Amino acid sequence: MYRYDSIDQQMIDDRVAQYRxxxxxxxxxxLSGDDLRPLRLQNGLYIQRHGPMHRIAVPYGMLASRQxxxxxxxxxxxxxxxxHFTTRHNLQFHWxxxxxxxxxxxxLATVQMHAIQTSGNxxxxxxxxxxxxVAPDELTDPRPWCEIIRQWSTFHPEFAFLPRKFKIAVNAAASDRAVIRAHDIGLEFVRDPSxxxxxxxxxxxxxxxxxxTPILGKVVREFLPWRHLLTYLDAILRVYNRYGRRDNAFKARIKILVQALGVEEFARQxxxxxxxxxxxxxxxxxxxxDRVAADFAPPPYAPLPDEDLGFSAHLRDDKAFAAWVRRNVHxxxxxxxAALTLSLKKPxxxxxxxxxxxxxxxxxxxDRYSFGEVRVSHEQNLVLADVRKSDLHTVWTLARAQGLATPTVGLLTDMICCPGGDLCSLANARSVPIADAVQQRFEDLDYLHDIGEISLNISGCMNSCGHHHVSNIxxxxVDKNDEEWYQVTLGGQQGNDTxxxxxxxxxxxxxEVPDVIEALIDVYLEQRTPEERFIDTLLRIGSEPFKARAYQGRDRRKPAANDSERKVANA
Amino acid sequence: MPRIIQNGAIVDDPRTPFRLPEGASPETVALPAGLTLLPLAVWLARRDDVLALGAPAGVWLDSNEGPEAIAADLGRIAVVGVNFPKFTDGRGYSTARLLRDRYAYRGEIRAIGDVLHDQLFYMKRCGFDAFALRADQNVEKALTAFRTFGNAYQAAVDQPQPLFRRRAA
Incomplete structure (x- = not known):
């Protein structure tokens, strides 16, 4: 991973001195509280329900073991x-x-870490x-580009006080695992399509x-040659900085500007x-x-056969290990x-x-099994990216002893979930107890594996830190008369079909939430064909049967067709 | 006389932003005597009157006013004020960069309004060379803000070469 030189190091040391x-x-x-506020936010420090929260940057999810x-x-x-690992690769200290x-x-500066621009506009x-x-489907390693963008954005003098926060994601694989179209700027690495x-x-x-206001990003340029990356980012940010709305925080994101102008006019500007x-x-x-990419050169892999006999034997003989491999090994x-996911999800x-x-x-x-590096996924799990197949059983055994081997990656209980009302002062409702109720209800692994691939995400408020808009369920x-209520959405997806x-x-x-989820799952199990995932069945038969079952036997007015959309807009 | 930071030093400077009195019109308002910073609307309406007074002209732009409006006049303007209604309104940074980079303006660019110690470093990078700090700020202490960082990654007005073109080969 990227190693600071003395200039990079001096920059974060200077930052510590400035913050101090x-x-x-x-x-x-x-320095008044009001004047300090944007400054501390740009150093990751929030004041929340119970006191401060400090959000530490994990740039593009890379962590060295010493970090x-x-x-x-x-x-x-x-x-x-x-x-607490967040959906944006960062780590939060809540107390x-x-x-x-x-x-x-x-x-943190002693290990090349910081909290620079983990909050603020x-x-x-x-x-x-x-x-x-390490992904077999990638065109190139996106991390050098991420590091180049990190350096460009760090202390950018022109764009420290934008109308609102600004998030950039990069994908360089056939399958988008970074939800790039749910970002202010999504960059997809491509070869010149011409x-x-x-x-x-x-x-x-x-x-x-x-x-x-969930919106998917639109193409502003089909092909930007790589050497123009930073000047083009400067141009986008300058148009946004000058013309993005500043009169209403809820309408200040760049998506609103792009919508107001229309994507063609925005692109023209x-x-x-x-x-x-x-x-x-x-x-x-x-x-x-080349300088940056050299730090992301492949580690010294051993020449190995792709098949490992010991691994195959464990797969055959150890059912629990096989279940974990099926979900958590990539x-x-x-x-x-192989790459493997260490799950941070369990009851x-x-x-x-x-x-x-x-x-x-x-x-x-x-250190022992994956060249000393760890990654954070936006699904709030950790990844060891370079493990020998012959070591997988040992790593699984050790991870299991630490409670890090829940074999549910990509299944119903691998939920993305914000900290919610227990900690966050923006939240309308608690989210963690809901996640826990789902964990309890669906703890039978055979049942979970039978349900198969599905995403369930939970946000405690409209800010949507839990990415609920892009999950199947x-x-x-929401807050109604000071009571916690939960709205359910269906049909969201991440990936190429976001x-x-x-x-x-x-x-x-x-x-009611676990019952409602179970009702939705029941419809799927009854209706699915052998090949279908939850989302496939939903897309084939439509949402009506799911809705009907969710409200069946519940004393609640059946909504008019567009009632729910209006609710969101007015929330 | 107000104390401002100009080219890294504290100086007394009589030039303060003139604000159009309520009900007054830019076409007819009495122009202030001496050195001043005129609102854009007054400058646009009274350019010839102002220049006839003979003093080096000053104009200030509010955060929603772009430098395009005075681009053709910059050769006749000695000081451009850029107003920060709130320090969190960052449009002025782009204004300053455009004045320097796009319009090659070489006169003074002065930050006015909600100008605070902790924004000076970025302002200077974007091309500001004068700073009329908010009244409660400690001007002497603010001088240290220009030394906050020993280096910077981006190309900007104070350093047109990005760090990646300056790192030791």
């Missing part, structure tokens, strides 16, 4: 001995002390595929986003701006790409190797939470 000075001036009464150990140490020293946050950042952490560099130049670059999507910037000094060089481009634990002991155990596993917490789900009708009480 800002906090000191605040505590001395020289994970440092996070464990910091969580013990400055927090309550655990952390730090306000005045100790400069110390946290100073500690600026360019946030760039996200990508958790299988970058076939004339043989050049590589990006298809540029702009204006996607979840939140209160970007191109007009870019005409002045193209081929300027910020044009990327092959030398810079294809690797190098023979004899009794909020999705994405990890203890200090587990962090250290994962760091050990990474989405649960959204789709926004539709609300099925009036919301449900918390205790």
């Amino acid at each position: 000075d800002q906090m000191a001036r605040h505590l001395a009464g020289e 994970l150990r440092k996070l464990a140490e910091v969580s013990r020293r400055y927090d309550r001995g655990y952390g 730090p002390k306000f005045e100790e946050t400069p110390e946290i950042l100073a500690e 600026c360019v946030r952490n760039v996200t990508t595929d958790q299988f970058a560099g 076939g004339e130049t043989g050049d590589s670059g990006f298809r540029v999507f702009v204006g996607g986003g979840l939140g209160r 970007v191109e007009a701006e870019w005409a002045h910037l193209a081929d300027g000094p910020a044009t990327l060089t092959a030398a810079e790409f 294809a690797h481009k190098v023979p004899g190797y 009794g634990v909020p999705p994405g939470d990890i203890t200090a002991e587990q962090m250290e155990a994962v760091a050990d596993l990474a 989405g649960i959204l917490g 789709t926004i789900g539709k609300v099925i009708g009036p919301s449900f009480a918390a205790e």
Whole structure:
């Protein structure tokens, strides 16, 4: 992974000093709470329901084992001995002390970590595929591009006070695992589609986003040669910075500007701006790409046969291991190797939470079996990307001892879930108890495996941190007269067929949610053909049978056709 | 006399932004005597009157006013003020960059309004060279803000070459 040189290091050390000075001036009464607020947010520090929350950047999800150990140490020293991985690869500490946050950042800087721009109305952490560099279906490794974007966005002087937050995601594989069309900018690595130049670059999507107004990004440019990446980003951001709405925070994301102008006019303005910037000094060089890419060179893989006899024997003899392999082990481009997911989902634990002991155990596993590196997935799990097949059984045994081997990746209980009303002050409702109720209800593994591939995501409010819009079944917490209710959406998808789900009708009480999910699953199990996933059956038979079953026997007005859409718009 | 930061030093400067009194019209308002910063509307309506007064002209742009409006006049404007109604309104950064990069403006660009210590570093990078800080700010201490970072990744006005073109080969 990328290693800082002395200049990169100086930059984050300077940042720690700046933040320390800002906090000191605040505590001395020289910097008001209002004036500090955007500054601390751009260093990841929120003030939430119970106090501060500190969001640490994990750029494009890459963690070295020593960084994970440092996070464990910091969580013990400055927090309550655990952390929470988010849907944007970051790690949150939920119980730090306000005045100790400069110390946290100073500690993290010693392992090339920081909390730069993990919040605030600026360019946030760039996200990508958790299988970058190892996925058999990728055209190229997206991480060098992510690192180049990270450096460009870090302390960008022109774009630190945008109308609203700004998220960029990069995909370089046939299968999009980074939900790029749900981002302000989605970059898809492509070869020149004209076939004339043989050049590589990006298809540029702009204006996607979840939140209160979910919209998928639209193509603003079919092909952007790679050397123009940064100048083109500058052009998009400048148009947004100048013309994005600032009068209403709910209408300030770039998606609203793209909608208001229409994508053609927006693209025209970007191109007009870019005409002045193209081929300027910020044009990327092959030398810079090579410098960054060298840090992402493949690790020293051993030449191995793709088949491993021991692995095959374990698969045959150990049913529990085989179930885990089926869900949690992923294809690797190098023979004899596999990538695996360490699940952070299980009953009794909020999705994405990890203890200090587990962090250290994962760091050990990474050192012994996966070249010392770990990735964070946007599904809030961890990934060891380079494990020998011959080691898989051992790694599984060790991971299981740490409670990190729930064999449910891609299944119903592999939920994405925000921290919700237990911690977050924006939330309308709690989300973690819902996730836990689902875990309890669906704990039978055979049943889960029988249901097969399905996504269930939970957000505690319209901000949609739990990505409920793009899951097959989405649960959204809403507040009605100070009571927690849950709206259900159906039909959302991520990946190449990214789709926004539709609300099925009036919301449900918390205790009803597991029943409703079970009702939806029942319809699928009754109607499916042998090859169909939940989403396939839903698309084939339509949502009506699902809706009917969800409300069957429930004392609730059957919604008029468009009733639910209006509700969302007015929420 | 207001103290501002100009080219890295604290100076007294009489030029303050003139705001159109309520009910007054740009066409007929009495022009202030001496050095001033005129609102864009007054400048556009009274350019010739202003230039006839002979003093080096100053104009200020609000955050929703782009530099395009004065692009053709820049040769006759000594100081462009860029107003920050709130420090979180970041449009002024793009305004300054356009003035320098697009229109090659070499006069003074002065940040006015909600101008605070902690934004000075970015402002300077974008081409501001004068800063009329909000009244409660410590101007002496603010001078240290220009040294916050020893380097920067991006190409900008103060350093047209991005770091990747400057890293030791």
